[in-house]
Amino acid sequence: MNDPASRVRIFDTSLRDGEQSPGCSMTPAQKLRFAHALSELGVDVIEAGFPASSETDMGAVRAIAREVRGATVATLARCHQGDIEACARALEGAVHPRIHVFISTSPLHREHKLGLSREQVLQRAVMGVELARRYADDVEFSAEDALRTEPEFLAQICSAAVAAGARTLNIPDTVGYTTPSEIRALFEYLRANVAGAEQAVFSAHCHNDLGLAVANSLAAIDGGARQVECTINGIGERAGNCALEELVMALRVRGEYYGAHTRIDSRRLVPTSRLLSRITGMAVQRNKAVVGQNAFAHESGIHQHGMLKHRGTYEIMRPEDVGWAQSQMVMGRHSGRAALSDRLQTLGFALDEAQLNSVFAGFKALAEKKREVFDADLEALVLGADKRAARGHRLARLHVSTGVNQDSLPTASVQLVDADGATVSEAAVGDGPVHALFAALARATGLALEIDSYQVSSVTTGDDAQGQASLIARVDGVEVTGSGTSTDILEASALAWLDIANRVLRTRAAGAAEPERRAAAIA
Numbered sequence: 001m002n003d004p005a006s007r008v009r010i011f012d013t014s015l016r017d018g019e020q021s022p023g024c025s026m027t028p029a030q031k032l033r034f035a036h037a038l039s040e041l042g043v044d045v046i047e048a049g050f051p052a053s054s055e056t057d058m059g060a061v062r063a064i065a066r067e068v069r070g071a072t073v074a075t076l077a078r079c080h081q082g083d084i085e086a087c088a089r090a091l092e093g094a095v096h097p098r099i100h101v102f103i104s105t106s107p108l109h110r111e112h113k114l115g116l117s118r119e120q121v122l123q124r125a126v127m128g129v130e131l132a133r134r135y136a137d138d139v140e141f142s143a144e145d146a147l148r149t150e151p152e153f154l155a156q157i158c159s160a161a162v163a164a165g166a167r168t169l170n171i172p173d174t175v176g177y178t179t180p181s182e183i184r185a186l187f188e189y190l191r192a193n194v195a196g197a198e199q200a201v202f203s204a205h206c207h208n209d210l211g212l213a214v215a216n217s218l219a220a221i222d223g224g225a226r227q228v229e230c231t232i233n234g235i236g237e238r239a240g241n242c243a244l245e246e247l248v249m250a251l252r253v254r255g256e257y258y259g260a261h262t263r264i265d266s267r268r269l270v271p272t273s274r275l276l277s278r279i280t281g282m283a284v285q286r287n288k289a290v291v292g293q294n295a296f297a298h299e300s301g302i303h304q305h306g307m308l309k310h311r312g313t314y315e316i317m318r319p320e321d322v323g324w325a326q327s328q329m330v331m332g333r334h335s336g337r338a339a340l341s342d343r344l345q346t347l348g349f350a351l352d353e354a355q356l357n358s359v360f361a362g363f364k365a366l367a368e369k370k371r372e373v374f375d376a377d378l379e380a381l382v383l384g385a386d387k388r389a390a391r392g393h394r395l396a397r398l399h400v401s402t403g404v405n406q407d408s409l410p411t412a413s414v415q416l417v418d419a420d421g422a423t424v425s426e427a428a429v430g431d432g433p434v435h436a437l438f439a440a441l442a443r444a445t446g447l448a449l450e451i452d453s454y455q456v457s458s459v460t461t462g463d464d465a466q467g468q469a470s471l472i473a474r475v476d477g478v479e480v481t482g483s484g485t486s487t488d489i490l491e492a493s494a495l496a497w498l499d500i501a502n503r504v505l506r507t508r509a510a511g512a513a514e515p516e517r518r519a520a521a522i523a
């Protein structure tokens with residue numbers, strides 16, 4: 001089973017296809033943090049971004065290329081000279097760089113998106129791969145909308161890409177249109193009809209528009225794919241991409257059936273999933289396979305009875321094998337700085353002296369309030385410290401009062417310190433305490449957020465668990481997410497609101513409007 005021919009490479013595109021989808025944008029520091037977590041998880045390739053889309057993405061990819069070791073670092077480019085050169089610049093310093101070039105191949109995209117004939121598309125693909133090969137030995141070619149492309153043309157363009165030097169051929173189901181039997185047959189056809197097929201790794205990249213992304217990726221493996229492109233929690237354009245955790249566990253649990261394996265450390269799946277939700281503020285649905293809260297919960301009496309007799313009656317994998325056990329208590333108020341640093345390193349956080357000091361101060365304060373500090377609490381502390389260190393408004397004081405009778409009007413007052421150290425205080429009333437709080441923050445920052453979604457969940461378990469507030473808001477027509485964590489859910493809510501406000505104010509200050517970046521991003 002562990003022979004090289006049965007190994008499926010995991011290409012994670014959470015930081016590119018995932019990050020460019022609504023509600024999932026990350027700061028460069030967050031992207032770097034998450035890239036380290038992916039490396040710990042054991043992914044083979046990290047697609048770090050699309051450097052030509054913005055200077056911000058270029059900076060984030062550069063940092064990942066310099067710092068992350070072990071995994072191959074890939075970057076995306078259209079078959080344009082400028083995009084490919086931007087990839088080459090971004091990847092300077094990477095130990096294993098890969099340039100990933102793509103062009104649309106389906107009749108619909110050729111005619112309506114590119115306005116190019118088959119021959120022109122073919123020429124551009126060859127030009128793109130050849131140029132990319134001047135900068136990197138490892139070049140991947142993707143035929144966008146491959147599943148709606150004429151199979152003979154797909155075989156022809158893939159043959160030309162191999163001849164031009166591509167060593168990975170990615171066959172994306174860009175719009176989530178295919179079915180398992182269709183995609184398996186296509187991979188079999190391509191392996192038999194692409195000239196030089198034996199020199200290339202075939203790769204699947206399935207979107208989830210019909211909820212089939214994981215099933216289609218597994219069928220592609222049956223058809224001979226040996227790389228799968230996927231994202232943590234299945235984030236990605238529209239309905240998302242193939243969920244990494246589901247694909248990996250399907251191959252683990254049904255390894256004999258698929259005759260394929262990955263080198264993912266499955267015990268890191270839940271911590272990596274939670275880290276991503278905490279960074280993006282995008283919660284995972286409770287009944288999501290593998291990483292959802294209910295994935296291993298047994299409520300009905302019959303199931304509980306069966307479980308008590310034999311776990312195998314209702315569980316096909318053990319929660320600890322996918323990382324659920326990792327939220328055990330790890331530290332308390334007597335734990336020292338060295339123990340904290342050690343634990344953070346195990347969790348994949350490489351902090352400098354100043355960052356460690358800030359997290360240690362937060363840890364001590366938290367340990368005074370909570371008896372037990374879990375891994376998830378530590379992750380929330382590190383991310384909170386990142387947010388505090390980023391330029392923007394900081395919450396200095398907060399007071400909220402509320403009541404249910406007519407004499408008590410929900411009222412909130414806040415004091416903020418802005419990036420230049422100036423203090424501003426404001427107060428407001430509202431329909432409820434959260435409404436009043438958000439109104440006071442809007443006055444203090446001069447920023448109007450149109451709230452689309454507001455959720456509070458607990459970071460760990462127990463009466464004294466920290467609350468995480470997750471917000472999705474619309475600002476100037478663009479969706480932005482934010483999150484905040486505290487043992488006080490009103491403070492967590494204020495921090496989530498400020499997380500969004502600070503992102504918006506930083507983007508405005510940099511003059512790099514988010515809509516422009518998104519317009520440049522690709523499916």
Ligand code: KIV
Nearest residue numbers: 102142144172174523
């Ligand atoms: O979905 C898609 O076709 C893509 C390509 C750019 C690989 O994301």
Ligand code: ZN
Nearest residue numbers: 017174205523
């Ligand atoms: Zn995609």
